[in-house]
Amino acid sequence: MSRTYIAAALRREVIERAGSCCEYCRTRADDRALDFAIDHVIAEKHGGLTQADNLCLSCYWCNSYKGSDLSSVDWEADSAIVPLFNPRSQVWNDHFQLIGVRLVGVTAHDRVPIALLRLNAVERLKERELLLMLGTYPCLSASQ
Numbered sequence: 001m002s003r004t005y006i007a008a009a010l011r012r013e014v015i016e017r018a019g020s021c022c023e024y025c026r027t028r029a030d031d032r033a034l035d036f037a038i039d040h041v042i043a044e045k046h047g048g049l050t051q052a053d054n055l056c057l058s059c060y061w062c063n064s065y066k067g068s069d070l071s072s073v074d075w076e077a078d079s080a081i082v083p084l085f086n087p088r089s090q091v092w093n094d095h096f097q098l099i100g101v102r103l104v105g106v107t108a109h110d111r112v113p114i115a116l117l118r119l120n121a122v123e124r125l126k127e128r129e130l131l132l133m134l135g136t137y138p139c140l141s142a143s144q
């Protein structure tokens with residue numbers, strides 16, 4: 001699999017717009033040892049373009065779990081196919097809230113991206129607990 005070249009200026013624009021935060025889990029790039037990625041919100045294989053309005057900053061884990069997915073299934077309720085959170089057209093706080101160290105969906109279907117991206121995996125909860133104590137979580141971009 002080849003990686004699409006993203007010009008340095010466009011990468012900078014995406015990183016600055018995100019405030020160096022993962023736009024899915026709200027973790028700061030400075031708080032992770034693993035590199036963040038420029039994610040195609042709509043993957044190229046689905047016709048997504050390499051342009052600012054289709055790119056977001058994603059941590060290694062969110063990027064790995066999301067892959068090229070656009071949706072997933074809400075197995076806890078109606079087996080509906082639910083679109084994933086889109087940081088370019090949706091506001092994070094309208095879909096996710098922090099309760100203790102856990103991320104909880106605002107609407108019932110918001111549990112779908114939480115499950116797909118493993119936002120409440122044990123290792124992420126431990127990391128979040130530490131970052132909350134350090135006062136660096138959640139990371140907020142200038143637009144949040």
Ligand SMILES: [Zn+2]
Pocket residue numbers: 022023024025026027058059060061062063
């Ligand atoms: Zn993330």
